Amino acid sequence: MKSITMLCSLIFLVFFQINVSAQTSNTVQLSKGQVCDVKVGREINELLHDGERVTVEKYSGEDEAVLVFHVPISNCGIVKVYASGERLKIFQVETDNNKFSTSLGGRVGMTLEELKSLYPKVKLNYPQINSKNFSFGFYLPNEEGHFDFDANHIRVKCEQDYDTCKREFDNLRAVSFVTY
Numbered sequence: 001m002k003s004i005t006m007l008c009s010l011i012f013l014v015f016f017q018i019n020v021s022a023q024t025s026n027t028v029q030l031s032k033g034q035v036c037d038v039k040v041g042r043e044i045n046e047l048l049h050d051g052e053r054v055t056v057e058k059y060s061g062e063d064e065a066v067l068v069f070h071v072p073i074s075n076c077g078i079v080k081v082y083a084s085g086e087r088l089k090i091f092q093v094e095t096d097n098n099k100f101s102t103s104l105g106g107r108v109g110m111t112l113e114e115l116k117s118l119y120p121k122v123k124l125n126y127p128q129i130n131s132k133n134f135s136f137g138f139y140l141p142n143e144e145g146h147f148d149f150d151a152n153h154i155r156v157k158c159e160q161d162y163d164t165c166k167r168e169f170d171n172l173r174a175v176s177f178v179t180y
Contacts (some may be wrong), residue, residue, distance in 0.1 A: 029106075030102045030177050032144045035093045036076035040180055044081060044088040080176075096176045097130050102144065108177050112138060113170040115147060126166060127151055129159055140172070145179030 011088040023080050032039035038047060048054060048071070067088065069081040077099075081094035098109035104118045115124070120173045125135040137146040149172045151158070158165035 001023055030095070030107075030145065031101050031177065032142065033093075033179055035079055035095045035100070035177070036073050038071070038073060038076075038081055038090070038093050040093060041092050042068060042090050044083045044090060046075075047081065049148050071112050078155070090176060090179045091115075094176050094178045100177075102140065102177075106140070106147065107173075109149070110147075111170060111172075112149060112172050115174065116170070126169065129155075129162065134178060136169075137178070143180070145177055147174035148176045148178060149173070150175050 027148050044067075046070075052072065054072075056069075057068040058070065059066045062082050066082055066084045069083065070078050071081050073079050076095070077097045078093040080093070081090055083090050096108055101107040102118075106115050106118050112124075116124075119138075119140060122138060122140065124138060125136060127134050134152045135148060135150045137148050139146040149169070151169065151172060154165060154168050154172075159166065
């Protein structure tokens with residue numbers, strides 16, 4: 001009877017350890033220069049595979065063209081990868097997936113107020129009324145990255161009374177995380 005109990009306990013411990021390891025290895029953090037397995041500094045060809053569907057947009061940068069690749073990454077979803085130069089080196093990575101978090105627990109979909117409570121020392125630059133795109137970023141310390149917010153839907157309110165509008169910002173939700 002003791003040996004059966006010990007055997008059951010051993011099986012339970014092994015199963016529990018395998019489960020914990022699997023959960024830990026599936027937890028992907030958003031960190032400086034990295035989203036999932038996509039890292040700043042690598043070349044885009046390291047991510048692309050034959051037959052894989054990838055959407056590409058082209059922008060004119062200050063010095064050279066910038067290509068934005070929408071790359072499907074397993075267990076991560078579509079990741080926007082910004083690359084430039086002759087070898088298409090990755091310089092920025094973006095995700096709109098709320099499945100992953102920063103080291104302090106910040107994630108896409110959180111309100112500005114929630115992010116402020118995680119990062120109380122971060123200063124915020126609110127968008128300017130006269131800007132073409134009424135959005136803003138919540139920049140994390142140590143250049144870890146930033147969360148983007150789209151405030152276009154409250155723009156009219158803000159044009160009428162900007163001080164009242166600022167209180168509305170706290171309820172906006174982050175639409176993406178960007179790192180470089």
